[in-house]
Amino acid sequence: MLKYIARRLAYTVVILILVSMSVYLIFSVLPMDPAALSCGVHCKPYIIEANRHRLGLDIPLWQQYWNFVRGLFVGRTYGEGSAAFSCPAPAFGYSFSRHACVTDLVKEAFPVTLSLAVGALVLWLIMGLTLGVVAARFKHRWPDRLATGFVLVGTSLPTFISGLMMLLFVVIKFNLVSPLDMGRWVSPFDNPVAFFKNFVFAWITLALAYAAIYTRLTRSSVIETSSEDYIRTARAKGLPEKLILRKHTLRAALAPIVTMAGLDFAGLLGGAIITEQVFNLPGLGRLSLRAVLQDYDLPTIVATTLLAATFVVVMNLIVDLLYAFIDPRVRVA
């Protein structure tokens, strides 16, 4: 098992190196010039060149990448003369648009995204699993039809619509949370009530979309598992239906759900871009979005991409390990 984990972790490092190289490569071939962005209306070639120098884009691509890798281990210094300043290791770079070391930006944004993802995950698993199991148990009856309706609404409503509707017609209309406080990061350890108030609507918005998918998935998985021979055997042995469901059906039905939940969770940790944007949550998604669309901020883009890739790769590993635990038929090689 340890050997397996070590091998997977080694793969992870290789993948992250390839991802970071790809981002640099893609960034270099995009038809846009970050140095020209802040040039403004009185743009002159020498101003663009000064910008390019400031951003560290006036050196060959391989050297830019080398500086990035080096910075991860020894930190980086920017500027010259009395205007010089540093970002300590591990330095993902400096965001000139945010005036901050990217590592610090990521450190600030991650707890927000983590809070959003964990809260939403808990909510959608509770909703999705419960509705899915109920729908499966009462197949083709009204609870099943009701669940199907929920699935239809949940999957067809994009989060930017459901989020905005939630904000405009619930939060603001009934003055539940001041829109100015919405999205403000408050640590759950400092003020759990404020934390809950600021996140609950974002959790619901995000969970609605995912719960719909998980309802459908759980329903089909439970129905499929229920027709397995060993379930029939359990019934033949006279085991109560609730026990069969809890001990036999759900355990097997959960395996694909756990896989999917792990990957969805990993994806969210990379940034729930739309939900963060709608609810003004200063998480990784909003950080990435701004870096890509507004600032063309390469260091931030690389850092958030690497982080997202890490989450996906690591969660894949965890899911594989969990899979073996949940379903005894599976063993890791």
Add this chain to the structure above:
Amino acid sequence: MSVTSKGRRILAGVATSAVLVATISAAATPAASAASKSGGTLIFVTQQQQLDHLDPTRVYTGRDIAFLNTYLFRTLVAYKYSAGNAGYQLTPDLATNTGVPSNHAKTWSWTLRPGITWEDGSPITCADVKYGISRSFAQDVLPDGPTYAIQYFNIPQNADGSSKYPGPYKATKAEQALYDKAVQCKGNTLTVHLNKSVADFNYFGTYPAMSPVKKSKDTGEKYDLRPFSSGPYKISAYKIGDSLTLVRNPKWNAKSDPIRTPYPNSIEVRFGIQPDVIDQIMKTDSIPNAVSFDGLLPQDVPSYFSNPSTAKRGLLVLDPYTRYQAINAASINCLPARKALFFAWNTQAIIDANGGSKYYGVPGDNVIKPNLGPDYAPTTGNIHDPNWKASGNPAYAKQLLDQAKTQCPDVYKKLTVTGYSVDLPNTPSYKAWTPSISAAMKAAGMVVTYNFIPSGQYYSTVMNTSKQGDVTRSGWGADWANASTVLPPLFAKNGGFDLSQNWNDPAYPGFMKLVDQAMGETNRAKQSVLWHKAAQYAMDQYWVLGIMFSKAADAFGSGVGGVQWWGPQGTFLFPKMYLK
């Protein structure tokens, strides 16, 4: 300053200060109340994640200049904090005068008043102002500000136009000496030596880039996060993406500041609020002490101003910009062809697509906007020509094209066969214009193609003469209340924003003669008359088309009093705002 934003949002990095007269407002502007009172927290809400800049050297948008100059930065001189035309007058701020010219306005002096202090109570000195100005030269550290102004200083330049003085951070002794010769302090008097006569250079003294910076507090690139205050408030907290909080500066000496009236106890700017949410807050008045920093979304403007209960909490006024299309006179180097384009253009379709004349704007007859005070005068010809129609006059355009066919067959061929190109920012709203433009041109027998350029790189692209198309969407607001910040930038080769590329046009020398006369005229009334002639001359050359005098729509809560429009920077008159 140029603009590309069509609706409510000023694009990041696009500079603007501007002039505007509230008397032209389409809606009533609430007058200052005698009930002004102190206390409370005034909240500004915006979808922006941060103010473009807090560093005085780098701030360059009219709204932000007005905001920061009101609360944080004192400048050498200021516009009067008055609504209407009085707001365009200069008044001393840190200085005891509005600037004393000598040597044919090539030398300017200001004497600092006594009792002016930083937020730590230390006195503001002439050396602080001199240091603050020097930072504008460090363009590799502090880009984005009104960098064009450094070309006025009497400091040698490199072949590429950059200054030989690289700013205070890495200047050698010899380089520093160049600056020290051009900007001098003698006691409390600051003297600036320019390389040419600039009769209105004292207006530049209203810019934060000409304000003091305390050297020991300068953190270079990071000064943008926490500038040291000289005004009635200081920064208590600033978190990008969240909020900026200003609290009273106890070291501010009210006796040394005759112009500021700091009513609220604190000021908050809340960032990252969704535009729809902001408009909803304004419509429902759910946060009475809030002011929208962005203005209303175009789709919300009609309903907001047609409802009396919300309209009384709004300002609908001409915005600071003249929006227009520059015709590239280097490629369309033929007057009848340019006129054909002008008369074929469907201005009405663009107005209608943006909410109509009442809310979006009206066709303009001059690149100088009426709110520039005495420098605007109605022109003749162009939209006053009987043949001009807001929706385009294809028949007349065809007559003009016939003239072009004889005078300039190559240009005629371009317009009618191979097609001419229009530069537009690559946004859905600009893309929505194209069907009406294409239809109007087709009706006039012309062929049009489009260059959609990413918004963030729009100006750096079109400012490159080799990349600019035949017609370029643009906009401009005056830097200060003088057409010297409009006509030369737009139509002089070295003006900085000559998208008309008109310097080889046979009419260009005649235009420059008028500009030179106006620039050298120190009598303001006579100067205005010269600007009228120069504007008429430029309009007669049809170097631009589809001019629009556009409007801004702002909203505020019922708990905010003293809300008025301030012309010089085209935004709220911040010092008069108080909480009821």
